Amino acid sequence: MDEHAASLAARSDDVAPSAPVAEPAGPAEPAEEVIPDRDLELVARVREGETEAFNRIVDLYQDYLFGLAFRILSDRDQAADAVQDALLHAFRHLGTFRGGSFRSWLTRIGVNACMDVLRVKRRRPSQPFPDLEDDSWEPSAPMDQAPEERAERAALARVLREALGRIAHDQRVAIVLYDVEGYDYAEIAVMTGVSLGTVKSRIHRGRLALRALLAGQMELFR
Amino acid sequence: MNPSHREHDELLIVRAAGGEADAVDEPLAERQLAACEDCRALFADVHAIRASTVAEVLRVPPRPRSFRVTADELDRLAVPAWGRWLGRLGRPRFDLLRPLATAVAGLGLVVMVLGSVSPASAPAALEFAKGPSQSPAALLVPTAAPTGREGSQDSSVDQPGASSAPAPGLGAAGGNGASPSAEPSGSPGERTALPADGSSPAELPVTFAGAVLAIAGAILLALHTAARRVIGR
Numbered sequence: 086m087d088e089h090a091a092s093l094a095a096r097s098d099d100v101a102p103s104a105p106v107a108e109p110a111g112p113a114e115p116a117e118e119v120i121p122d123r124d125l126e127l128v129a130r131v132r133e134g135e136t137e138a139f140n141r142i143v144d145l146y147q148d149y150l151f152g153l154a155f156r157i158l159s160d161r162d163q164a165a166d167a168v169q170d171a172l173l174h175a176f177r178h179l180g181t182f183r184g185g186s187f188r189s190w191l192t193r194i195g196v197n198a199c200m201d202v203l204r205v206k207r208r209r210p211s212q213p214f215p216d217l218e219d220d221s222w223e224p225s226a227p228m229d230q231a232p233e234e235r236a237e238r239a240a241l242a243r244v245l246r247e248a249l250g251r252i253a254h255d256q257r258v259a260i261v262l263y264d265v266e267g268y269d270y271a272e273i274a275v276m277t278g279v280s281l282g283t284v285k286s287r288i289h290r291g292r293l294a295l296r297a298l299l300a301g302q303m304e305l306f307r
Numbered sequence: 308m309n310p311s312h313r314e315h316d317e318l319l320i321v322r323a324a325g326g327e328a329d330a331v332d333e334p335l336a337e338r339q340l341a342a343c344e345d346c347r348a349l350f351a352d353v354h355a356i357r358a359s360t361v362a363e364v365l366r367v368p369p370r371p372r373s374f375r376v377t378a379d380e381l382d383r384l385a386v387p388a389w390g391r392w393l394g395r396l397g398r399p400r401f402d403l404l405r406p407l408a409t410a411v412a413g414l415g416l417v418v419m420v421l422g423s424v425s426p427a428s429a430p431a432a433l434e435f436a437k438g439p440s441q442s443p444a445a446l447l448v449p450t451a452a453p454t455g456r457e458g459s460q461d462s463s464v465d466q467p468g469a470s471s472a473p474a475p476g477l478g479a480a481g482g483n484g485a486s487p488s489a490e491p492s493g494s495p496g497e498r499t500a501l502p503a504d505g506s507s508p509a510e511l512p513v514t515f516a517g518a519v520l521a522i523a524g525a526i527l528l529a530l531h532t533a534a535r536r537v538i539g540r
Contacts, residue, residue, distance in 0.1 A: 136381035147374045152367040165371050172374050177384055180394050242364050245356075249365075264360040289321045295360075296321075296352045306355040 124187035131179055139176050146188070147172070150195045156261045157199040159250045163206070164199075171198040192268075193276040196258055203254045241305045248298040256291030263288050312345040320346050324353035390537045397534030404531050412524025419517030
């Protein structure tokens, strides 16, 4: 009893969502307070007709968007298509951006593009997760990491991605945005256009579904 | 499996494992965890899965290509100046425009219909009825004027004996009335109460105003729809 109470009290802070993880290939991010100004300035320049400023936005966000799309779609090509669609949509509809966080606005467009891909996928199912078996892109592990550890980590990533790919789309999107990308409930509610309660429900039910799918492989997670 | 576990609230344990249990949830979760081994296993599993669902584990391959867009493509995609201007109309602050335009168009249609079939011309008819004969038939005739300026029903009224109580000025009121011989036999002042084509002086402006309103409303509605489409709403 006391042990579990202590666990509850700890509220698993060790895995609390952190700030969205910058993708490795992305450009160095300026200080936190400078980013909105930089984004807004670029948006203003694009609105004034300086189309090349949009490519600066692409440079800044393409890795982030691709990472998000890949985690949602589990497919490189589909993720690339979704990112391309999202960026073109963002350019065409830059007029609808009315301040606030440009990153969140762009994420919302990216999530919608991914959801469109998922809807098409559901209508025309093909090979479910073609990239899951292809680990060739995985960066080589540090030299100090034991081969067994590397293998375990790769297996963990694979089963987790596969399980994520099998839960409901909306639950997957919510879990990726919350647990992986580090957005809070309110931001996810805005991005996905649903209520706060629905976001929480999707996350909790998604975790329950993940646990059911991973029940036989839990030793990898401990 | 513990038989009583089926009755336990698993989502409560999931919330607790994710550190999202509130003040009400926490004591309940503690009781459930203390009493049920399956709940404890669920708690541990969800906690472990959540700890693994992080960016370091779910790594992303390098993107296959650059998503930069060429200047030509951007120029092609760029919204033209008229589109940007129109797009302003589609912003949320102008959302009231849509119901307003619909209301204006609807009102215009109603006014148009009423102006053409209802006693919109009643004042003229009343004035006209001041003539020698003030029978009800005399009052009714002008109301049919807009639809029957050249129609046979009005010309039938022109003919003597077509009505049970013909008024002296019926020919001018209902028929095409261009002929001076068909002028009513009332005083000159009475004659000027009706236009030469026989329609009442009041109904035309009313019908016209209705049409203008309806068209304006429809145009506004179409513009707002186009504006929303331009900005992708």
